Structures are given as structure tokens and as C-alpha cells.
Amino acid sequence: MFWIDDVAQQINKAFPDKEEIIIRDEKTASGRVHVGSLRGVAIHGVLAEALIQLGRKVTFYYEINDCDPMDGLPVYLDQNAYRPYMGKPLNAVPAPNELGKPSSTPTATNNFARYFGNEFVEVIAKLGFNAQIVWSSDFYHEGRYNGWIEKACAHPDKVREIYQKISGSEKSEEWNPLQIVCEKCGKVGTTTVTEFNGKEAIYNCEPNKVTWAQGCGYQGKVSPFNGRGKLPWKMEWAVKWAALPVDVEGSGKDHNASGGSHEVSEAICKEILGAKVPFNIPYEFFLFGGAKMSASKGLGATAKEVSEMMPPELLRFLMIRTRPNQPIDFNIEGDTIPRLYDNHDECAAIYFGQKTDTPDLGRAFYFAQMDPQNIPARYFSRFSRVAFMVQIPHLSITKEVEKLKGITLTPEDKKELEDRVAYARRWLDEFASDQAKFQIQTEIPVSAASLDSEQKKFLQAIATLLQENPSLSGEELHSKIHELKKASPLEAREAFGAIYQALLGKDSGPQAGWFLEALDRTFVIERFKAIN
Known part of the structure; x- marks a missing residue:
């Protein structure tokens, strides 16, 4: 109970x-x-x-x-x-x-x-x-x-x-x-x-x-x-x-x-x-x-500040998901808010019958709602992925989320997505770590010159993969990239670091498959081929 x-x-x-x-x-x-x-x-x-x-x-x-x-x-x-x-x-x-x-x-x-x-x-x-x-x-x-x-x-x-x-x-x-x-x-x-x-x-x-x-x-x-x-x-x-x-x-x-x-x-x-x-x-x-x-x-964030950085349902969820006799440790910065969204969405899945484990947690979602007597079913796009999408220029976030859901978004889905997009932008502007933030470089980053020959070969292999398989989904692409990495002498950090250096000028970034799928294929192919 x-x-x-x-x-x-x-x-x-x-x-x-x-x-x-x-x-x-x-x-x-x-x-x-x-x-x-x-x-x-x-x-x-x-x-x-x-x-x-x-x-x-x-x-x-x-x-x-x-x-x-x-x-x-x-x-x-x-x-x-x-x-x-x-x-x-x-x-x-x-x-x-x-x-x-x-x-x-x-x-x-x-x-x-x-x-x-x-x-x-x-x-x-x-x-x-x-x-x-x-x-x-x-x-x-x-x-x-x-x-x-x-x-x-x-x-x-x-x-x-x-x-x-x-x-x-x-x-x-x-x-x-x-x-x-x-x-x-x-x-x-x-x-x-x-x-x-x-x-x-x-x-x-x-x-x-x-x-x-x-x-x-x-x-x-x-x-x-x-x-x-x-x-x-x-x-x-x-x-x-x-x-x-x-x-x-x-x-x-x-x-x-x-x-x-x-x-x-x-x-x-x-x-x-x-x-x-x-x-x-x-x-x-x-x-x-x-x-x-x-x-x-002046130690800690004010109630007003936190109420402006997340929807009221999520703040209610933060306060009630934990039993009163257990402490709540909250930190605005880093990945605290994305993880809170993940926990919220897991409880929502239990409430809507999409998961059957720990049924009591569905009540945490229920009591977090502003109007528990009127809870519309809706699609929850993962917050961390939304935060990734808003940083991709010219990307239709609605179309990308429809791909993930597999069918057209309902009005309730779109409202939920609009809210998450707005809160994701604010989170990125004010609270996210540098690791969560990125910017697509319009020119080849200077740091890409430090990539070694094996890393460059890895990028060429990905470019060829994209040319020969233009319809790969993010999940499929991610799996194929892992296969290319296994066939190379590179460690995972070196292989994926090459991708991020070539596009972002930094050693880390979003999950590679979904990241490359969201970008213009021609742009990615030309960028990787240019680094040789």
C-alpha cells in the first residue's frame, strides 16, 4: 500500500x-x-x-x-x-x-x-x-x-x-x-x-x-x-x-x-x-x-524558484514519492531533474497499466496530478531526449517524438511535449551540466585535428554506413556503430569521442545512434569524410 x-x-x-x-x-x-x-x-x-x-x-x-x-x-x-x-x-x-x-x-x-x-x-x-x-x-x-x-x-x-x-x-x-x-x-x-x-x-x-x-x-x-x-x-x-x-x-x-x-x-x-x-x-x-x-x-533554492523550473505535477511528485520518514536529497544542477522525470514516467506507466511491477508506485503518479479525477492518458517523451532534441537546429521535435511513439500524437501528447520542451530549454539554460549541453559546429572543430588514424577510419566507416543505409533508425544505427567499434582496435571512449569531436568539438555527447539520426545525413557524411 x-x-x-x-x-x-x-x-x-x-x-x-x-x-x-x-x-x-x-x-x-x-x-x-x-x-x-x-x-x-x-x-x-x-x-x-x-x-x-x-x-x-x-x-x-x-x-x-x-x-x-x-x-x-x-x-x-x-x-x-x-x-x-x-x-x-x-x-x-x-x-x-x-x-x-x-x-x-x-x-x-x-x-x-x-x-x-x-x-x-x-x-x-x-x-x-x-x-x-x-x-x-x-x-x-x-x-x-x-x-x-x-x-x-x-x-x-x-x-x-x-x-x-x-x-x-x-x-x-x-x-x-x-x-x-x-x-x-x-x-x-x-x-x-x-x-x-x-x-x-x-x-x-x-x-x-x-x-x-x-x-x-x-x-x-x-x-x-x-x-x-x-x-x-x-x-x-x-x-x-x-x-x-x-x-x-x-x-x-x-x-x-x-x-x-x-x-x-x-x-x-x-x-x-x-x-x-x-x-x-x-x-x-x-x-x-x-x-x-x-x-x-540563503542555503538552498526557494520554493518559488523550483516551482518555475518544473511543472507542478513533477514538484508534487518530488515531495510525495518518498515516505515521510525518509529524507529527500535534491540538487537543481546536474541530472537530478532528468532522473526525476524518468521516475515520474515510470510511475505513470504503472498507473496506466503499461507496467505491472510495484503497483503501489502508480499511486505516487496519481496523487502527483493536479486533478486526480481527470487524468488523461498521454505519451511521455523522455525528458533527457527532449533536452537533446531542442539543441538540434531545424529539427521537428513533434515528428521525432511521433517516430518514437509509432503513431500520430494526440492533443494530450502534444500538450505534454510542449511543456517538456519549455522546461527542457530552461533546464539547459540555467541548471544542466556542460555534459548535457552541446552545439553543432558549422566548421570542422580545431580539436578534430588531434584524432588519430584509427579514429579517422572509424568516422569513414560510419559515413559509408550512412550512405549505404539511409533509412536506419536511431536504435538500428546505434547497434551498427557498436559493431563498427568492435571491429576496430579502438576503445569505446576513443571511438565515440571521435564522433563527438568531429561534430561538437568535445569528447562526449548524446547517445550516438539517436544523435546521428537526428542530424542531416548529408551534413554528417560530408563532415566525417572531410576528416581524413
Whole structure:
């Protein structure tokens, strides 16, 4: 059973009498959101889709956290210009301009968090996930958390005990699980609540509380409700579970470590708030070239960038084909994208009944589709071959693909091919290795002069083969070239290198048979004969 079907059935059984299942996920809008954050979106999004197919009513909330303090700045923004805003809630920080400097005065709908959060929301919509987008500040300001804040802060000693017992974090006797947005400087990362009587909090805005921001020294007393107060992360997470309430919410490997934030929030949820802990789906990291991605450090590609380099179905496939408990290691460069297309097409062949091995993988293709209820059968031309074809001047790609399919392309086939041609061009322009790129040389390359006599004889033999057999297919031609190579004293690298040097001026290139078939035969024959 494919993992999505398995987990969806587990959730379905866990909530047999629930009229509506609430699924939630979130991301802090601290900068450009990296592609790894889409893993959580995809896991929750496809499970919502699977549960709906099981006949359940589901709402998938995706929350953009815009209340956390700015405690670090992305490397692509002006550090000095943004320094005065460090410690303020992200929704109170100006959005950047084209120079990476603060722009206009922040408003509820135009601020740092909205700037980066909206970019990510667009990607979520582009991938077809039906998420109800909510902003943390709206929930705080509308008072949804008021009662839970009061409940969470009623027993600070018990909260401190949970922190110490589970994570080993020692909190002073004066510590309260609450911070206040300073009435004077507007910062929240620098404040400490020293007393809370159930209605008002006494707080200090400390100049030296943290290294990344400086408080103003103000001391005040204010109601923490309706957005003036903010809960610390582990307490806040538990409150968010209780307030909706949430039935299903997975989280990353780092949160689920022993003594980690999820374990602390679980205890707070049960022991302080008296609420149920959501069904958890722990998932592994999304790695970028073997390293964990970081939005603030600029490590890895952004979700927007990756969503523009491949069709949404392929990006969904990347996120869901691997079980949540296994890491995904992605690298834009090299042959990662061609191999991803190959994997996608293999799963498509299983779905359409063209292959019968590992039938569960057909479900990976199914859930990767934007509209699983309407999946047209179509021909998938191998991406690496399309990338090869677009580099051949004056080649009719449609006719070449029709040769491969054996019959005329359908409208669905042509649409799929058009998309692959467009993405192949972009891949070649921006991400492909030099090995995948080539250019037919209009004149004999200077490097061809270094070919030895046996290599030149090999080229003459191929020229004769082409003259005597003008209708050979790429596959047949490839086989014949191998026979010529075996009859010569050349090693494979020397033989095929001669072909590429003669036409491209480099030692490697596309698969020889299909490469020569795609080129003008007269041009190839004359080029090979001229090298003697």
C-alpha cells in the first residue's frame, strides 16, 4: 500500500465519529521560503485529498506565522538598514524594496511577513493544494487565543516544570510563558513578563536580553490579549492545536527528537490546556545537495524558484514519492531533474497499466496530478531526449517524438511535449551540466585535428554506413556503430569521442545512434569524410 493511502486510513480510523477533520501546518515568514518547506505542505495537502476521497469532510489550514520576532536577517537583505527592526514582530517590519532595504511603513497587509509569505502562498496555490490560508496575527488580534493565553499563564510553575523535565531547559522562578509587544518601541523579542494576574501583565523591555536586538528599557503593565501578548513557541504550538482544534499535524525530524519541541508541546497540551494532541506525522529533512536548507542563511533554492523550473505535477511528485520518514536529497544542477522525470514516467506507466511491477508506485503518479479525477492518458517523451532534441537546429521535435511513439500524437501528447520542451530549454539554460549541453559546429572543430588514424577510419566507416543505409533508425544505427567499434582496435571512449569531436568539438555527447539520426545525413557524411 502506498504511504498516502496507509496514513489516510490510519487517520480515518482514528477519528471515526468526527464530522470534520482539521489538518494544520505552518511556516514562519522570516524570508524567502525554501523548497524544503513544501514537503510539509505536500504531506498535509495530499492527506487531505486522500481523506476527502474516503468520504470525509476535511479542512486544511495553512498558517503563515507573522508574529515571531525578527531574530535573524536573510543574507540577501541590507543588514544595517534592517538592524533597528530586529526584535519586532515580523508583521511590524517593512517589506524590502528592490535594493534589499526597508520600504514603506508596514501595514496589516503590506509588511515583511506578507511580502515573503504571499510568495509562498502563491506556490501552494500553483501546486493545487486546497489550503485555507490563515495568518497568526489575525488569530491573535481577533482574540481567538485570549482564553488559552489566560489558561496557559495561570500555572507558570507547572509550565517551567514541563520544560525542565522534558527538555532540560531551566527557567527562573520569575519566568512566565508570555511576552508582550512593547508599548514604546514595538519589540517583542526583548520583553520579559515578570507578573500576570489573569488580566494584565507587568513586563520589562530589556536592553540586553538577547544578542540580536536591543530593548528600550521601558517598564509597563498591559493586557496581553487581542495581539498585545505573544506566547513562546512551544507553548504557542500547543495553544494552536487546542484553539482550532487540530486533529492532524505532522512536523519535521528536528521537532520530534527526544526532548524536542513536539514532546514539550504535547505535555503542555495535555497537562496545562487539557486538550488532545493531534495525530502526528514525523517527517525527515528535505536536503539540498546533502545539507539541510535554511531560508535565513540563503542555503538552498526557494520554493518559488523550483516551482518555475518544473511543472507542478513533477514538484508534487518530488515531495510525495518518498515516505515521510525518509529524507529527500535534491540538487537543481546536474541530472537530478532528468532522473526525476524518468521516475515520474515510470510511475505513470504503472498507473496506466503499461507496467505491472510495484503497483503501489502508480499511486505516487496519481496523487502527483493536479486533478486526480481527470487524468488523461498521454505519451511521455523522455525528458533527457527532449533536452537533446531542442539543441538540434531545424529539427521537428513533434515528428521525432511521433517516430518514437509509432503513431500520430494526440492533443494530450502534444500538450505534454510542449511543456517538456519549455522546461527542457530552461533546464539547459540555467541548471544542466556542460555534459548535457552541446552545439553543432558549422566548421570542422580545431580539436578534430588531434584524432588519430584509427579514429579517422572509424568516422569513414560510419559515413559509408550512412550512405549505404539511409533509412536506419536511431536504435538500428546505434547497434551498427557498436559493431563498427568492435571491429576496430579502438576503445569505446576513443571511438565515440571521435564522433563527438568531429561534430561538437568535445569528447562526449548524446547517445550516438539517436544523435546521428537526428542530424542531416548529408551534413554528417560530408563532415566525417572531410576528416581524413
